[in-house]
Amino acid sequence: MKKRFAGLLAGLVTLALTQPALAEFGLNMRQGVTDISHKVYDLHMLITYVCIGLAVLVFGAMFYSILNHRKSKGHEAATFHESTTLEIVWTIIPFIILIAMAIPAAKTLIAMEDNSDSDLTIKVTGYQWKWRYEYMDGDAQGVSYFSILSTPREQIENAAAKGEHYLLEVDEPLVVPVNKKVRFLVTSNDVLHSWWVPDFAVKQDAVPGFINEAWAVVKEPGTYRGQCAELCGKDHGFMPINVVAMNDSDFVKWASEKKSAAAAAAGAADKEWSKAELLAKGEAVYGKTCAACHQPNGKGIPGVFPAIEGSPVATGPVDQHIAVVMNGRPGTAMQAFAGQLNDLDIAAVVTYQRNAFGNNVGDVVQPKQIKAKR
Numbered sequence: 445m446k447k448r449f450a451g452l453l454a455g456l457v458t459l460a461l462t463q464p465a466l467a468e469f470g471l472n473m474r475q476g477v478t479d480i481s482h483k484v485y486d487l488h489m490l491i492t493y494v495c496i497g498l499a500v501l502v503f504g505a506m507f508y509s510i511l512n513h514r515k516s517k518g519h520e521a522a523t524f525h526e527s528t529t530l531e532i533v534w535t536i537i538p539f540i541i542l543i544a545m546a547i548p549a550a551k552t553l554i555a556m557e558d559n560s561d562s563d564l565t566i567k568v569t570g571y572q573w574k575w576r577y578e579y580m581d582g583d584a585q586g587v588s589y590f591s592i593l594s595t596p597r598e599q600i601e602n603a604a605a606k607g608e609h610y611l612l613e614v615d616e617p618l619v620v621p622v623n624k625k626v627r628f629l630v631t632s633n634d635v636l637h638s639w640w641v642p643d644f645a646v647k648q649d650a651v652p653g654f655i656n657e658a659w660a661v662v663k664e665p666g667t668y669r670g671q672c673a674e675l676c677g678k679d680h681g682f683m684p685i686n687v688v689a690m691n692d693s694d695f696v697k698w699a700s701e702k703k704s705a706a707a708a709a710a711g712a713a714d715k716e717w718s719k720a721e722l723l724a725k726g727e728a729v730y731g732k733t734c735a736a737c738h739q740p741n742g743k744g745i746p747g748v749f750p751a752i753e754g755s756p757v758a759t760g761p762v763d764q765h766i767a768v769v770m771n772g773r774p775g776t777a778m779q780a781f782a783g784q785l786n787d788l789d790i791a792a793v794v795t796y797q798r799n800a801f802g803n804n805v806g807d808v809v810q811p812k813q814i815k816a817k818r
C-alpha cells in the first residue's frame with residue numbers, strides 16, 4: 445500500500461517537473477514573445493509550484509493520518525479545541541503564503557500597467573465584427589483601416605476544408621515595428637469587445653466611451669494571432685486579430701505605401717465611374733462589410749437583419765438609401781458607415797445593393813454624390 449502511494453506521488457511530481465512536455469501538448473499556458481508575457485508565464489509557473497507544494501504537504505499529512513492513525517488500529521481522535529497556539533499558527537502560515545505570492549504578482553501587474561514612454565501609439569476600436577486600427581503618431585501617423593476576417597466562407601460551411609489558421613486570418617493585419625514600445629488605446633464603437641493577443645500577454649477590454657491602455661514590445665518579426673475575447677454578438681468568433689511585427693525599415697516602407705494608397709483612394713472619388721466598375725467594387729465592399737449581417741445572398745436573417753433583396757429602402761428613393769448607409773439607424777446594429785467607408789466604397793455598395801439580388805433599380809451612385817453629402 446505504501447509503495448503504491450509513493451508511486452502515485454512520484455508520478456505526480458514527474459508530471460509537474462516535465463512541464464515543457466506539457467506545453468507541447470498545449471496543456472500549459474504559452475510563454476509568448478514579449479518580456480511581459482515571459483514574466484506572466486514565470487509568475488504562473490511559480491504559483492503553480494507553490495500550489496503543488498501545498499497540495500503535497502496537506503494531502504500527504506491527511507493521507508498519512510488517515511492511514512496510520514485509523515480507529516481500527518486503536519487510535520482515538522485528538523482534540524485541538526480552543527488551542528490558541530494552533531489558531532495562531534494556522535492563521536499566520538496561510539497569511540505568509542498569501543503575501544509571498546502577492547509580492548511577485550503585484551510586481552508583474554505594475555510592470556504591465558506601465559504605459560509610459562511609448563514610441564508609437566495605435567488606437568484599436570472594436571466594431572461588430574471587425575477591428576479598426578488608427579496610427580496616432582510616428583511614421584504611420586494618420587494611417588487608418590479596418591481589419592476583417594478573411595477565412596473563406598467555404599471553410600466555415602465545410603469543416604473538412606478548414607485551413608491552418610482557420611478563423612485566425614484577416615485581410616489587413618495590424619503592423620508594428622519590432623523593438624519599439626507600442627501603446628494600444630483600446631475602445632469600442634458599439635458593444636463590449638476585448639482585444640486579446642496571447643503572445644503579447646495583452647488582453648484589454650474595448651468599452652464604448654472609454655479608452656483602455658495596453659502595450660507591447662515585440663522582439664521578433666513575425667505574425668501573431670489573437671481573437672476578440674468578449675462575447676459581442678452573432679459573429680463574436682469571427683473577428684480575429686493579426687499583428688505583423690517587422691523591422692523598422694520595412695515598417696517605414698509599409699507606412700508610406702499605406703499613405704499613398706489612401707491618397708489615391710481620395711483622388712478616385714472625383715472621377716466618374718462606370719456602372720460595371722461600381723458593381724464590381726460594390727460586391728467586394730458588400731462581401732467584406734455588409735454580408736455578415738445582411739448575408740451573402742442578400743436575404744438577411746428574418747427578424748434580426750432585414751433582407752436587401754426587395755428591401756423598400758434599397759429599391760426606393762436613392763437619397764434615403766444613401767442616408768441609411770451613411771448615418772445608420774441609431775439604436776440598431778445598422779452602423780453609420782460614413783466614418784468607416786470612403787466615398788467610392790459607399791457609392792459602390794449602394795449601387796450594388798440597388799442592382800443585385802434581383803433589385804433591378806438600374807441607377808448608379810457616383811462617389812461625388814457621397815462626397816457632397818458629408
Ligand SMILES: [Cu+2]
Pocket residue numbers: 570636637638672673674675676680683
Ligand atoms: Cu468582439
